[in-house]
Amino acid sequence: MRAAQVPVAMSAGFTPRPRLSFGLALPTGAESTAEYLDVVIEAERMPTVPDTSTWLLERVAPVLPPGLTFDAAVEVPVGAPSLQEVVVASTWELTLQATPGLGDGEELGRAVERVLRAPELPLARERKGVTSIDDVRPSIESLVPGRRHEDLHLTAVLMTEGRALRPAELMRTLLPECDPFEVLVRVLRTRQWIDDDGARRELLPAAGAPTSARGETIWTRPIPPPGLSPTPASPRALLTTI
C-alpha cells in the first residue's frame, strides 16, 4: 500500500498500525482465489479521483508480489460490519493424493457419507497449548467427493462462525488414520459466503467469472452493496492469489 502510495489510515495509540484487515485468516500453506481485505483510507490524504475502486486497483496492481492480484474493489461505508462478522462460510477445493492409507475414491465417498450422517463429530483440537474437544459437525455444511485427473477431490463448504474448522481438521475427521499433510496436496479457498436475508451470496458477487491461469474461477465485476455512502471511502478489495 505504501509503495502504491495509497493513503491507508493508521490506528491510534503508541504503535500506530495500518488499518488493513483480512477477516478470515487463510491457513498456512493454503491457496485462495477468494480473499477479502478491508482497507480504511484517510479521506484527507486521498486524491480526488472519479472512482476510488478503479483508482485503488490500478495503483496497487504494479507493486504486488508475484502470485497476488487484486481483482475487484468496492466502497463500503465506514462502520460497516467487519469481514469477520459477515462471512458465514467458505468453499474449499481440496486435492487429495491417492496414498495407500486413503485407498480409492470409494473409501473417500464412504467417509464423506459417514461424516454427513453423524449427529455429532467430537474432535480434539489444540490451541495455545490447551486441548479441547469440540463437536465439529455443525461446521460442515456440505462435502462433495469427486475425481480430478488422477487425484481425488473434495469440495467442502465449511462454516466460519465460532471456531472455524480448518481443512486439515476436516481431514482428521474424515480419515483419522491418514496424516492430513500426506493426503492434502492442495488446499484452495474459492469462495467466502455471507448471509443476505437468508440467502447465501458472495461478498463481491460476479457474473461470468473468468478463470485464472490454474483454471480457478476469479471474480471481476463487483456490485456495490445496498446503502453505499459515497464518502468517506473505504474500499473493500477482493484479493485473490493464483
Place this chain on the structure above:
Amino acid sequence: MTTTLPDLWEALEPLLGRVAKPARYIGCEVGAVVPRHGPGKVSWLLAYPDAYEVGQPNQGLQILFEILNERDDAVAERTYAPWTDLESLMRARSLPLFSVDTHRRAQEFDVLAFNLSSELVFTNVLNMIDLAGAPVRAEHRDESHPLVIVGGHAAFNPEPLADFIDAAVLGEGEEVVGAINEVLWRWKASGRRPGSRLGLLRELATVPAVYVPSMYDVTYDGPRLVAVTPRYSEVPAVVHKATVADLGQWPYPKSPMAPVTEVVHDRLAVEVFRGCTRGCRFCQAGMITRPVRERPAEQIASMVRSGLARTGYDQVSLTSLSTADLSDIGPVVQSLVADPTACGTPSVSLPSLRVDAFTVGLAAQVAGTRRSGLTFAPEAGSWRLRSVINKLITEEDLYSAVDAAYSQGWTRMKLYFLTGLPTEQDEDTLGIAELARRCVELGRRHTNRASVTVSLGGFVPKPHTPFQWFGQNTPRELRRKIDLLRGATERARGVQMRWHDPAASVAEGLASRGDRRVGRVIERVWRAGGVFQEWGEHFRLGRWEAAMAAEGLSIDWYVHRHREGDEVLPWSHLSAGLHHDFLWQDWQAALAGSGVEDCRWTPCYDCGVCTGYGLEHIVASPVPPAGGSQGTGQDLGRGAEVPVRLLSAAERAR
C-alpha cells in the same frame, strides 16, 4: 531455456504447508531482480548459510546478486539454509538444495558461493554442500559439481574450511566477482572437460584476492604450524584483500527488496560508509575493512528516496560501523526527515550509535515521538580497560549521552559490554555495575521509569586484530565474571542484566582462529547433527568437545592459549593489509594501556592498508563532527553546543 530435470517446485510445494514459516522458501520479494538464465552464462547460487530471515537482509549478498545479474555472461540466484523441519522432509524425498528465485536445483549452478558473516555457520556450509548433492570434501568433487567459494568477514580465516571449499575471496566482492566470472566463463566455454578442475583452480589462485587452499601445502611441527607454502610458482605467497576504492562508484543495491515475510532487519538499508578507523582493538570488522570510504551525501539521499519508493518501506537504516561518524551526518539526517514521501515521514534508524551527546541529538531527530530504548556500547567498565581496547569513551561521554537521552524522553538504556578482555581485572567488571547504577541515577532525575539493561558478551579474539594473539578466557572464567557482575547488579535498582552463553564462545573461538586440522572437527560436529550452531536451541558444546577429543586436538591449545609474536598463525599468508608489526605494536600498546587516535582525522600511523594498497580515506569533512570527545578520548570541544536541535517536551508530545 529448457531443463531436462523435472520441475522441483512440483515436489517442493506440497511440503511447504508442513513446515514452519514456508515463506522462507518462496522468494517473491518485492523488487527482487529476476534472474535470466541463458546458454553460456556462468550461473551463481549465492548462499547464506543461515535461516532465510537472517540471511535475506544481508547487503553483501544482495549487492553481488545485482552485480552478477547485470552482466551478460552471468546469472545469479539466492539460497538460504533450509530449517531443520524442511531439511528432514527434503532428505526423506531426496530433494536437493534449491534456489528461492526460480527453484532450481543447486547442482544446476556452476558456483555455490557462501557469504560467511560468522564462524558458527561453518557446519551449515557443509550441510548445504551436502544438500546440494556434492561431496563435502573438495578433493572428492569433480567437473560435474559446482565450485564452492566463500567470502565475507569470516572468510578472512578460511583455514578451518580449507578441506571443503574450492576458493575463498578476501575483502569486498564488487570487483572480484567479475574477475572470477571471467575465469569461469572461459572454463565453461571450453566444456568443463574431465580433469580440467585443477587447471581452473590454479588459474583462480592467480586472481587477486582469491585464495585457493588446495594450492598451498601446510607443514606442522607437532601442534605448531610451521609454514603455508604455494605449490606452484604463479600462486602468490600472500593473498591480499580486495577493497573498492570509491564507494560512490557502487550505488548498490539499486533494486532493494522487501520480503513477504518478517526478517531480522525489516527495513530499507543504505550503506553510508564502509570501513572504520576508530581502532577498537577487539573489532575485526574495523580492522579488515579499512580505510574509511564515505558515500556522497547526495547519493545517500537518492538511494533512500528511490529505495523507499520501490519497496514501500517506511523505515530506513543508515548502515555503517559507526554511522554518527559520517561527515555531515546532521544535515544528511535532517534532509531525510524533512523530505516526507506520499506516505509520510520515513523513520530513520541509526545502528551502531556512538556514545556521546551529539549522537543522542541525532537519535532525537529521527526517533519521532516513540522513544523507548536506546543502545550504547561502552564495551568495558573502566577507563583503564577502555584504553586497552582503544574504545576511548570517557565517563563524561557516557553520562552526557545517557543524561541527554533521558532528558529527551527515552526511558530505557541498553549498554553493551564485553567480558574476558585482555588485562581485565575484577574491578573492571565491577565497574560495569557502577556505570549502570550511575546511569539509572541520572535517569531518575528525568523519569521514575528509568532503567538500564546491561548486556554482557564473552570476548572472542579474532584474526587480523591486535588481539589475535590473546588467549580467550575459559567458559569457567567467563561464568565467574558474569556471576560477579550479577551479584553486583542484583541489588541495584533499575539495573537488569543479560549475558551470552560462554559455551558458544568456545566453539566460536575454535572456528575463528583454527587451522586446517579444525576442519575435521567441523565435519564431525556436522555429521553428529550440529547445524544452526548460532541458535541456542541447536548448540551443544559437548558435540564440539567430543569432536576435538576424537581428532586428538586440544581446545585449550586452540582457544585459551596466548600466541607468541613469532608464531606462524593459520592466516599469516592472508592479508587484510595490516602490517604484522603494526598489529604487534598495537597489541603491546594495548597491554600498556595506551590508545591510538582515529587516523581519518589525525596523521597516518601507517597500519599498512592505505600505503600498501594505494588507497586513501574518502571523507567529506577533514575534522570530526563537533560535540563530545567522539569516543577518541581527544578534547573535541566537549561542552560546546551540540549542533542539533533538541525537541522540547511540548514538541515531543505532539
